[in-house]
Amino acid sequence: MKTIITRRNKSILKTIIVLLALWGILAKMYSPLILPGPIITLKDTYKLLLSSDFIVHVLITVKRLLIGLGLAIFIGSILGIVIGESKKIRDLFQPIFHLVQATPPISWLALAMIWFGLNGKATIFIVFIASLPILIINIMEGYQSIDKKLIEMAHIFTLNKKDILINITIPSLRSYFKSGVTIAVGLGWKLVIMGEVLSSNTGIGSQITNARLNIETGKVLAWTIIIVILGGVSQKIIDVLFSFNRRRQNLFKLVRKTR
Numbered sequence: 001m002k003t004i005i006t007r008r009n010k011s012i013l014k015t016i017i018v019l020l021a022l023w024g025i026l027a028k029m030y031s032p033l034i035l036p037g038p039i040i041t042l043k044d045t046y047k048l049l050l051s052s053d054f055i056v057h058v059l060i061t062v063k064r065l066l067i068g069l070g071l072a073i074f075i076g077s078i079l080g081i082v083i084g085e086s087k088k089i090r091d092l093f094q095p096i097f098h099l100v101q102a103t104p105p106i107s108w109l110a111l112a113m114i115w116f117g118l119n120g121k122a123t124i125f126i127v128f129i130a131s132l133p134i135l136i137i138n139i140m141e142g143y144q145s146i147d148k149k150l151i152e153m154a155h156i157f158t159l160n161k162k163d164i165l166i167n168i169t170i171p172s173l174r175s176y177f178k179s180g181v182t183i184a185v186g187l188g189w190k191l192v193i194m195g196e197v198l199s200s201n202t203g204i205g206s207q208i209t210n211a212r213l214n215i216e217t218g219k220v221l222a223w224t225i226i227i228v229i230l231g232g233v234s235q236k237i238i239d240v241l242f243s244f245n246r247r248r249q250n251l252f253k254l255v256r257k258t259r
Helices: 002-029 038-050 054-085 087-102 105-116 121-145 148-156 161-199 204-213 217-258
Strands: none
Touching (some): 002 038, 038 054, 038 217, 054 087, 054 121, 054 161, 054 204, 105 121, 161 204, 161 217
């Protein structure tokens, strides 16, 4: 495992070096106003990190992202399980969720700006409405992978619906739920920034807009680097949380066996 991780890290490092080299070459061909080089961008990133309002705007963006994703995960999980339990309900609502998922986020944002104004609520809404069908569809697909023999055996042993849900259904949906959350978080970062760029005067997106209006290309790139880092950290947090949850479940099973 350590060998595999080391090889992967080396590959990532090589990719970064190649991208930085290409970036440096292209930067020499254009004006810094068009494409500042890696060193200039690094200096702008450092200045951003030291600025007094950096944490404020980052926290505003993270707050909006967490509210939108939190609502989507909570409601999407409940609806996914309820709809997945009934084939008739699933056949009725599945096309609707696919239709919502196919709607361009910019259309939702335009409507949200009309409905909620330019106070940040529109940004939360598009994160929610775009992430919701992802969670529901993933959970519904997870129901198709549940071992039917386990369900039949549960009925033979006269287990109630609650026990089947806790001991069979939810564990079977775990990987699909994690996949849905991972996709939703990755998409959520893109949408929350887009929403702030177009509809807010606070948050990371608003700072990108200000940098664009002032033709501060280095600052735009600096904020982009920070967004990529924050997105990567959030994905790692998801992996850690799900890994911790699995270890805890295994520990509980071991304790039960020893009793």
